[in-house]
Amino acid sequence: MSAVKSTIPDNISEEYYQISIEILNSFPKYRPPLDLFRFREDIAQLQPLFRKGERLSNENIEQLRELCIGGDVFVARSDRAIYSKHIIKQLDLVLVDDNLKPAEVAEICIMALGQRLSDFLEQPVKPVFDLFYRDVMVFTEYIWQDRHRLRSFMRRVSRTHTLVSHSLNTLFVGLWLLLETDATLKRRLLDRAALALLLHDLGMAKVPAFILSKTTPLKLEERDKITPHPLIGAKIMHKLGLAFDEMRQAQMEHHERLDGSGYPQKLGADRVSRMGRIAAVADSFSAMICQRPYAKAMDPMTAAAHLAKDRQKYDPKYTAKLQTAVAQNLFEPPAQTSPPAA
Structure with missing residues (x-):
C-alpha cells in the first residue's frame, strides 16, 4: 500500500x-x-x-x-x-503495504508460512519447496528491516501442538535467541537460520500419526520409529541439495544435550554447534508450552525456568535469554481481535 x-x-x-x-x-x-x-x-x-x-x-x-x-x-x-x-497467496505484498499494522502482518505471515510448510511436509519436492522458500525470504526480509518486529510473532506462538505450529513456534523463539546473542548477524545467516529452524522437525512428518497421538507410554518399537527423525529430515534436505551447515545442525542436533544424553549421535558439549544449542532450547520450550497427548502444557515462565535449571543439558546462555523474554512478557497473547480467516 x-x-x-x-x-x-x-x-x-x-x-x-x-x-x-x-x-x-x-x-x-x-x-x-x-x-x-x-x-x-x-x-x-x-x-x-x-x-x-x-x-x-x-x-x-x-x-x-x-x-x-x-x-x-x-x-x-x-x-x-x-x-x-487473499494476500497470503502473494506474501511479498506485505513489504509494500505501509499501512498494515505489525499485528496484521504477523497474522498474515503466520497463515502464509503455515500453509506453505504444510504443503511441503505433505509433498517434500523442489517445486513445493521453492514456493515455501519464497515466503520464508519475505518473512526474513520483514524482520531484517526491523528485528523488533519479531516480538509480534512471539506474542502469537501457538499453544496447540501440531507439527506446523511447533515448527513456527521454534522459528520465532529460535530467531529471537539468535538475534539477541549476535548483534552483528549477517543477512545470509538469518535466512539460513530461519529455514533451518522451520524445518528442524521435517523428519517427524514421516512418523506414523497413531504414534504421535498416543497418550500412553510408547513401546520400544514405536520409540524406534521416532528416534531416527533427525536423520530422515536431513536426508530429505540433502536430496534437495539444501544440506547447508545450519540446516544439518538444526535437524541433527535439536535433540542433542550438552551432557551427551541426547540423540541421535549423543554429542557432548564440545561437539554441539551454536545452531544446535539454539534449536534445542527453542524446540523444547515450544513443545513444553503446548498441550500434547502425553503432557500438559506449561506456562512460559515455568517452561523457561525448567530449561534454565537443567544447565547440564541446555546452554545457559540461551536459557537465560529465554527467561528474559518471558520476563518482558513477550509471550503474552495480544488483546483479542477478530482474527483473519485461515
Whole structure:
C-alpha cells in the first residue's frame, strides 16, 4: 500500500486500508474480491466505488487503476479476513503495504508460512519447496528491516501442538535467541537460520500419526520409529541439495544435550554447534508450552525456568535469554481481535 496522503484524515487510515497499484494488480482483474472505496478530496470522505464481485468493464478497470495510482482507493479493515486470505497467496505484498499494522502482518505471515510448510511436509519436492522458500525470504526480509518486529510473532506462538505450529513456534523463539546473542548477524545467516529452524522437525512428518497421538507410554518399537527423525529430515534436505551447515545442525542436533544424553549421535558439549544449542532450547520450550497427548502444557515462565535449571543439558546462555523474554512478557497473547480467516 502507498503512503496515506496528508489530506486524508487519520481516522480513515484506522478504519480502511489504502490500496497501492501492486495490491490492485494482485486482485482478479474483472471482479474485486471485496468492496472498494474512493477517497473524495473535495469532501474529505470515502465513498463506495465498486462492490465485491461486481463485474468491471475495461473502462472501470482503467478508472480504478488511475485512482489507485493517485492513492485514492481503499478497502475496509472490516474486510480484513478476506484481504488477509487473499494476500497470503502473494506474501511479498506485505513489504509494500505501509499501512498494515505489525499485528496484521504477523497474522498474515503466520497463515502464509503455515500453509506453505504444510504443503511441503505433505509433498517434500523442489517445486513445493521453492514456493515455501519464497515466503520464508519475505518473512526474513520483514524482520531484517526491523528485528523488533519479531516480538509480534512471539506474542502469537501457538499453544496447540501440531507439527506446523511447533515448527513456527521454534522459528520465532529460535530467531529471537539468535538475534539477541549476535548483534552483528549477517543477512545470509538469518535466512539460513530461519529455514533451518522451520524445518528442524521435517523428519517427524514421516512418523506414523497413531504414534504421535498416543497418550500412553510408547513401546520400544514405536520409540524406534521416532528416534531416527533427525536423520530422515536431513536426508530429505540433502536430496534437495539444501544440506547447508545450519540446516544439518538444526535437524541433527535439536535433540542433542550438552551432557551427551541426547540423540541421535549423543554429542557432548564440545561437539554441539551454536545452531544446535539454539534449536534445542527453542524446540523444547515450544513443545513444553503446548498441550500434547502425553503432557500438559506449561506456562512460559515455568517452561523457561525448567530449561534454565537443567544447565547440564541446555546452554545457559540461551536459557537465560529465554527467561528474559518471558520476563518482558513477550509471550503474552495480544488483546483479542477478530482474527483473519485461515
